[in-house]
Amino acid sequence: MSIRFAPTAKKAVAGLAIAGAVVSASGCGAILSNLQEATQRAEDQGSDSVPSEPTTPAEEPVEEDTSLESPPPAEEEDVAAFDIAVGDCLNDESIQGEVSEVPLTDCSAPHDSEVYASTISAESEWPGDQAITDEADQFCLDEFATFIGVPYEQSVYDFSYYTPTREAFEQFDREIYCVVYSPGEQTTGTLSGAAS
Template identity: 60%
Template sequence: MSLDTTAFAPMAKKALLGAALIGAVTMSSGCGALINGIQQAQQESRGEEAPPPPDAGADSPTDEPIEDPATDVPAEEEDVAAFDISVGDCLNDESIVGEVSEVPLVDCSSPHDSEVYASTTSTATSWPGDDGIAQEAQEFCETEFTTFIGVPAGESMYQFSYYTPTQDAFDNFDREISCVVSDPGGQTTGTLSGSAQ
C-alpha cells in the first residue's frame, strides 16, 4: 500500500510580512487517513521507587531533597501520521520543510514548537490548486487564530501556519486543513489559548 506524503512550507516571519501569513503544510495518505480527533495518550511516568526514609535512629535528618528520576526524564516525541494530529496536539515541527507523512508529537506540558489550534475540511469540490488550498487555509486559520489567541494575527506576538492536503491526498478525499500556532522566539510550554498576546 502506498503512502502519500504531506508538504510543509516554513512559516513566514511577521517581521517580514507585517502579519502571520503563509506557511503551508500538506497532508496526505493513500490509505485514506483523516485527522481523527483522537488525542495522543499522556506519557506514562517511569519513576523508580523513592529511596527509603532515613533511619529513625539517625542523629541528624538530611536536608537534601529526594530526587525523583521521573521528573528528570526529557520529553518524548512520537512520530505520528500527519492525518492523525488533532486540535490540542503539540508538535516539534519547526524544522519541517517540504512533503512529510509524519510529524513529531510531544506532550503539551513539555517545550514544543507549535500547537494545533483549529482544523476544518476543505470546502472545495475539486482540487483548487496549490494556491487555492493555501488561500483557503490562510483565511480559515487567520480567523480561527483570533478566536484562539484572543487578538488578531497582525497584532499578536505569535504566528501561524497550516497543514493542507496535497493533490493526491485531496483526490483520495483526505481534505483536512490543520492550523498551528507558534512563537517565533522559540518553544513554548502549555497551551497558548486565550493568551491575548
C-alpha cells in the first residue's frame, strides 16, 4: 500500500547565492581590467617594465573555525510511510506522488522536514482525491501555528502533508501526516516553538 505526498504552494525564496556570485565575478573583472590598462600605459610610454600583479601583505595564518562546518550526514532508514509519527524527521525533498516508504533520519542531523501533526481522516468512506487533500490542508494549517508558535502567514516555514491513497483508505489506513520544512534548505533539530 502507498501514501501520497502532496506538496503545497511554496513561498518565494530569494536567490542570494546567485547575486553574490555576480558581485564577486564583476569585482574580479574590474581588477583584471585595471591591470590591463596599466600594462597598456607602460607600453605606450616606451617603458620596458610591466607592472606586476598587485600584492597583498603577508598575513598571519588564520585558525580555521570548525564550528561552521556541516555535521556529517546522518544515516537514513527507509520506513513504511504509515509507520512515521509526530516528531520524526525525514529527508523527503525529492518525494513526489505516491510512495510506500519514506527516508527517516535523526532530527539532530540536517533534514528536509519534520512530522508535526497527524490525524485520522474524519471520512468513513473514500471522499475522493480533492476532498482528502482539502481535509489535510485545513488540518495541517490549523495545527501549524500551535507547533511553530506563529500563524502560517507570518512564518518563514512552509508545510506539506502525506495523505492515504484510495487503496490505503479502503484498507483502513486513513492517517494524514503534516510535515513542516524550510523552503530551499535543510534544518537541524526540531522546529517546535521556532516562532518564525
